[in-house]
Amino acid sequence: MDIMIPEKVLFETEVYEIDDDLKVKKGDVKITESRIMFRSNGNAKLLYISGIQMVEIKKENRWGFLLSGSILLVSSAVMYLLGIEFGVGTFLSALMFFVIPTAFLLISLLLLYWWFVTRSYLLDMHTNFGKRLRIRSKSREDLYEIANAVELVKMGAVRMLQRRESMTRETLI
Known part of the structure; x- marks a missing residue:
């Protein structure tokens, strides 16, 4: 009705x-x-x-999404650079220098996209x-x-x- x-x-x-x-x-x-x-x-x-x-x-700019996405993006770049500098010798170092930064990178890209969409x-x-x-x-x-x-x-x-x-x-x- x-x-x-x-x-x-x-x-x-x-x-x-x-x-x-x-x-x-x-x-x-x-x-x-x-x-x-x-x-x-x-x-x-x-x-x-x-x-x-x-x-x-x-x-409504949604600055929280932009700020958290930028922080995760910078931290993933720093972790990648540390991985290139120190190299990968063990499973723990591979996890620390390549798997976690990749997850940070994906999450940061999603947050930046969500910031762009929800403004x-x-x-x-x-x-x-x-x-x-x-x-x-x-x-x-x-x-x-x-x-x-x-x-x-x-x-x-x-x-x-x-x-x-x-x-x-x-x-x-």
């Missing part, structure tokens, strides 16, 4: 949402004249725009009852559009525009 929206949809885009339990869900955001609806496979969230207290956009922008919407909705997107423009649409609805600019349109239609008729 699909949730029907009786209001006019002002803005719609595809983003990621992060729950409080840090599960990431891909879905789409629809902003209507009075609420925001986030729909993904399995759930839907409705948030009334009048309940939003603060909107914040920030870049994104984050839109935090804080509500007046202590909840927080976090929306993630690779595109900063999508999040700015969502934030601008929320602010326009909060100011009442959308309803004022609709009243002006209906007034001009009545005067034209």
Whole structure:
């Protein structure tokens, strides 16, 4: 069963949402004249725009992945150089100078790849009852559009525009 929206949809885009339990869900955001609806496979969230207290956009760089990947990459290079310098005489030295650095190298490449993939922008919407909705997107423009649409609805600019349109239609008729 699909949730029907009786209001006019002002803005719609595809983003990621992060729950409080840090599960990431891909879905789409629809902003209507009075609420925001986030729909993904399995759930839907409705948030009334009048309940939003603060909107914040920030870049989430994930520096931990970059730092740990770089440290492991440098340490594997040092261990390889030590292996070349001292040579391999026993099984323990082969393990120490070639097997462990290879594992470090693979893990560091995975961490650097994960850092590159997960860098994104984050839109935090804080509500007046202590909840927080976090929306993630690779595109900063999508999040700015969502934030601008929320602010326009909060100011009442959308309803004022609709009243002006209906007034001009009545005067034209």
